Amino acid sequence: MTAKAEIHIPINSDSDIVTARQQGRALAQEMGFNGSDLTVISTAISEIARNIVEHAKSGEIILNAVNSPGTVNSPGKIGLVVIARDKGPGIADIALAMQDGYSTGKGLGVGLPGSRRLMDEFEITSAPGIGTTVTMKKWKR
Amino acid sequence: MRVPILKQGNYLIASIQSALSDYELLQLRDDLAAQVGRFRSKGVIVDVTVLDIMDSFAVRTLRAIAQIARMRGSETVIVGIQPEVAFAMVQLGLALGEVETALDLEEGLALLELRTKQGGSRDSQS
Numbered sequence A: 001m002t003a004k005a006e007i008h009i010p011i012n013s014d015s016d017i018v019t020a021r022q023q024g025r026a027l028a029q030e031m032g033f034n035g036s037d038l039t040v041i042s043t044a045i046s047e048i049a050r051n052i053v054e055h056a057k058s059g060e061i062i063l064n065a066v067n068s069p070g071t072v073n074s075p076g077k078i079g080l081v082v083i084a085r086d087k088g089p090g091i092a093d094i095a096l097a098m099q100d101g102y103s104t105g106k107g108l109g110v111g112l113p114g115s116r117r118l119m120d121e122f123e124i125t126s127a128p129g130i131g132t133t134v135t136m137k138k139w140k141r
Numbered sequence B: 001m002r003v004p005i006l007k008q009g010n011y012l013i014a015s016i017q018s019a020l021s022d023y024e025l026l027q028l029r030d031d032l033a034a035q036v037g038r039f040r041s042k043g044v045i046v047d048v049t050v051l052d053i054m055d056s057f058a059v060r061t062l063r064a065i066a067q068i069a070r071m072r073g074s075e076t077v078i079v080g081i082q083p084e085v086a087f088a089m090v091q092l093g094l095a096l097g098e099v100e101t102a103l104d105l106e107e108g109l110a111l112l113e114l115r116t117k118q119g120g121s122r123d124s125q126s
């Protein structure tokens, strides 16, 4: 599979959340993910994009297809990468923010822990005053 | 786009037609709250068949719709949650809580008939 250009989606308002998850679904579909994975991926994108709007006001989502080359013992695989980044207030206690039900707003507090469950890989880096970056991957089965 | 709300007898049926932004979901909540009062409706059905995802905001808003409707004497049933959507909701860690669900519109209406004929309290029977 040839590498595709990254898709950048600016996130500034609630309608951008819809755009981000629809673009994510479209890319995943193009990559051949199954129906259940399409829903899983777009649900996680929706949560992480909403966090930008709710907690950081603005930022961006970057979508990308990646290849993991195979080795002698394992076949190669392709995956969809979602990067969400913002220059918002950041998160002081990441472990706390990752707990189910924890919210500093009026949310349900499932966005971060739930997206980690939905995706295969999940990484978050954040620093108060600097911003937050979430990187998530889903491998095609 | 505003979600059309159909009045059918004592019930209101809101059929979501396309993906909804947060703002449009809140508009649906407010429209239903107003119409439940205006028509003295006994039941509300929200048909989510076309939604390809339900995230935490959608769930929070549907719960709010059911709570507001209940305070105004009306029962709410969510119909049409797709299997993949249900799967992702569970993984995410979302539950609809008090909100009742049915497979489709027909079952939703039957459920409302049952609830409203019994005086509206589902806690009194089990």
Ligand SMILES: Nc1ncnc2c1ncn2[C@@H]1O[C@H](COP(=O)(O)OP(=O)(O)O)[C@@H](O)[C@H]1O
Residues within 6 Å of the ligand: A047, A051, A052, A054, A055, A056, A086, A088, A089, A090, A091, A097, A098, A102, A103, A104, A105, A106, A107, A108, A109, A110, A111, A112, A113, A132
């Ligand atoms: N992009 C972000 N910038 C700043 N804080 C964030 C961001 N994303 C999440 N958080 C913090 O982590 C908490 C937990 O996030 P989440 O699990 O999505 O729950 P919720 O959004 O419902 O509060 C939030 O309440 C917020 O304090």
Ligand SMILES: [Mg+2]
Residues within 6 Å of the ligand: A047, A050, A051, A107, A109, A110, A111, A112
């Ligand atoms: Mg959130």
